[in-house]
Amino acid sequence: MKSFSPLFDELQRSLQVLPGVGPRSAQRMALNLIERTPSEASKLATVLAQALRDISHCHTCYVLSESETCQICADPKRDAHRLMVVESPGQLMAFERAGLHDGHYFVLNGLISPLDGISPDQVRIPQLLKRVGDGVTEVVLALTSSVEGEATAHYIKAQCPGVTLTRLARGIPMGGDIESLDPNTLELALGARESWS
Amino acid sequence: MKSFSPLFDELQRSLQVLPGVGPRSAQRMALNLIERTPSEASKLATVLAQALRDISHCHTCYVLSESETCQICADPKRDAHRLMVVESPGQLMAFERAGLHDGHYFVLNGLISPLDGISPDQVRIPQLLKRVGDGVTEVVLALTSSVEGEATAHYIKAQCPGVTLTRLARGIPMGGDIESLDPNTLELALGARESWS
Numbered sequence: 001m002k003s004f005s006p007l008f009d010e011l012q013r014s015l016q017v018l019p020g021v022g023p024r025s026a027q028r029m030a031l032n033l034i035e036r037t038p039s040e041a042s043k044l045a046t047v048l049a050q051a052l053r054d055i056s057h058c059h060t061c062y063v064l065s066e067s068e069t070c071q072i073c074a075d076p077k078r079d080a081h082r083l084m085v086v087e088s089p090g091q092l093m094a095f096e097r098a099g100l101h102d103g104h105y106f107v108l109n110g111l112i113s114p115l116d117g118i119s120p121d122q123v124r125i126p127q128l129l130k131r132v133g134d135g136v137t138e139v140v141l142a143l144t145s146s147v148e149g150e151a152t153a154h155y156i157k158a159q160c161p162g163v164t165l166t167r168l169a170r171g172i173p174m175g176g177d178i179e180s181l182d183p184n185t186l187e188l189a190l191g192a193r194e195s196w197s
Numbered sequence: 198m199k200s201f202s203p204l205f206d207e208l209q210r211s212l213q214v215l216p217g218v219g220p221r222s223a224q225r226m227a228l229n230l231i232e233r234t235p236s237e238a239s240k241l242a243t244v245l246a247q248a249l250r251d252i253s254h255c256h257t258c259y260v261l262s263e264s265e266t267c268q269i270c271a272d273p274k275r276d277a278h279r280l281m282v283v284e285s286p287g288q289l290m291a292f293e294r295a296g297l298h299d300g301h302y303f304v305l306n307g308l309i310s311p312l313d314g315i316s317p318d319q320v321r322i323p324q325l326l327k328r329v330g331d332g333v334t335e336v337v338l339a340l341t342s343s344v345e346g347e348a349t350a351h352y353i354k355a356q357c358p359g360v361t362l363t364r365l366a367r368g369i370p371m372g373g374d375i376e377s378l379d380p381n382t383l384e385l386a387l388g389a390r391e392s393w394s
Binding site for chain 2: 004006027038044050055065089092
């Protein structure tokens, strides 16, 4: 294909860094940005550059933050003694959206996975233990239900004697279609069945 | 939802200017840009700002271009006497991808639509007529098959006496499922049926 504008092509290529965006959507996005929404596009370029320059990690919980202490850790109304451990900022956001947790968070950077060579210090376990030692009384493990999630939960448990450890209940999700659930979830849900009378 | 980073929220909002991107995909994009691909994201911010600053329209065909004359119009191997009229840069790109046209293009800015108050001079018809007067011998109208497309084609035809005007054949698309085609297309395809023996 003959190009009419090398710079347009470069923009189209650059947009493909966005997750789920292939050549066709990138072309549509580039045309829209330039032709239809130039002022919003200019705002986007500025905000993106600013975010990349200023956003780092909160020194306490490691969520994304442009200040040393994020707005959640800085909020005096939240209970700093209850710490929810999540794998990523996206999971933290899911809990915040639901408004279910009014304690603090700690964002791991993934899960321990010996098979993939991911060791405890690559996922901020040392930083977590330091944080837990800082007056935490309950640690809520909100980790994915998987082999790596189990490994990470067991590792944390072994390193945190004297602290109440809880983890999310596992079972059948609300509205979950039993027919399409995997055998492991079904086994787990059946094994942990609750009496109901 | 309590925000942990106002700047992150602003990035998430800004990303929603992209077509087809709602709050959830914007969040996923923002996280990815900041956490996983900061250097590509930085490139994107730079290229976007540069594209907005430097890309304008080719003075001859009105496609996006960072120079006065786009690379298609500047190509001496292309036939400047055959002019394909399209509605948008995206349609031009579709023809270029297919490599089917080696003449020049003219990019209208939409179609004439009296009902929506879109007059000939709002879609660059005066510029087109000037371009046609500049030695064009054939005008290929590659316009959407619609009421507005018809109105635009008729208007151009009336203004271009002495020039060969052609338009794209209409009918059943390759692989098109006859069962799901609209009655207008079927009527058109039947009315224009070709002898085949």
